[in-house]
Amino acid sequence: MSERPSPALAAERDFTVTDDDTAAAVGSGSLPVLGTPRLLAWMEAVTCAALEPVLDAARTSVGTRMEVQHSAPSPVGAVVRVSASSTYVDGRLHRFTVAATDTAGGAVVATAEITRVVVQIDRFLSRL
Numbered sequence: 001m002s003e004r005p006s007p008a009l010a011a012e013r014d015f016t017v018t019d020d021d022t023a024a025a026v027g028s029g030s031l032p033v034l035g036t037p038r039l040l041a042w043m044e045a046v047t048c049a050a051l052e053p054v055l056d057a058a059r060t061s062v063g064t065r066m067e068v069q070h071s072a073p074s075p076v077g078a079v080v081r082v083s084a085s086s087t088y089v090d091g092r093l094h095r096f097t098v099a100a101t102d103t104a105g106g107a108v109v110a111t112a113e114i115t116r117v118v119v120q121i122d123r124f125l126s127r128l
Contacts, residue, residue, distance in 0.1 A: 009086035009094065011049035014103065015042050017078045034074035039100060039110055040066060046084040047096045047114050058121055061094070065115040072102070072109045079103040084114070092118040 015021075021038040023029030028037050044063055051061050074080055081103050088095035098112040 009050050009054070009089070009096075010084060011046050011052075012081060012083040013042070013046050013049065014079050014081050017074050017076050017080065019076055022076065031073070032076060034078070034080065034109070036068065036070045039070060039080070040068055040112070042080070042082050043068070043084070043098045043100065043110075043112050043114060046082045047094075047098065047116055050084050050086065050096065051094060051116060051118070055118065059118055060121050060124075061116040061118050062124070063114060064117050066112060067114075068110060068112040070110045072107055074102060074109055080109055087113075094118070 017034045019025060019032070021034055022032045023035035024032055026035040026037045028035040044066070048061060055061065079102070080100050082098065082100045084096045084098045086094055087097045094116050096114045096116070098114055100109040101107065102109055
């Protein structure tokens with residue numbers, strides 16, 4: 001059974017693009033602009049932050065599906081605001097809509113849909 005998400009399942013953070021975040025640095029290209037792998041990591045971090053208030057010390061969430069459209073470059077020094085909000089909840093499954101925007105001009109840098117599943121840490125790690 002699905003339910004409407006709680007408005008509390010949302011988060012927003014600003015990230016500044018550094019030389020270490022570029023496509024050239026993370027191995028996803030040769031240009032000195034924000035690399036998609038780093039952007040995806042930022043997006044996942046914000047979905048984790050959105051879920052954090054509803055998790056106890058014995059539970060965490062794991063990413064299970066990511067669909068990202070990286071549509072605009074961000075140079076070193078740019079500030080990218082990443083916002084995530086829950087759009088679907090079904091038990092342990094949480095789906096988020098995520099947007100990344102350039103804070104200087106408001107241009108959309110990327111959009112994503114990210115799905116996370118809440119797991120019991122001990123049980124999850126026992127499967128390793």
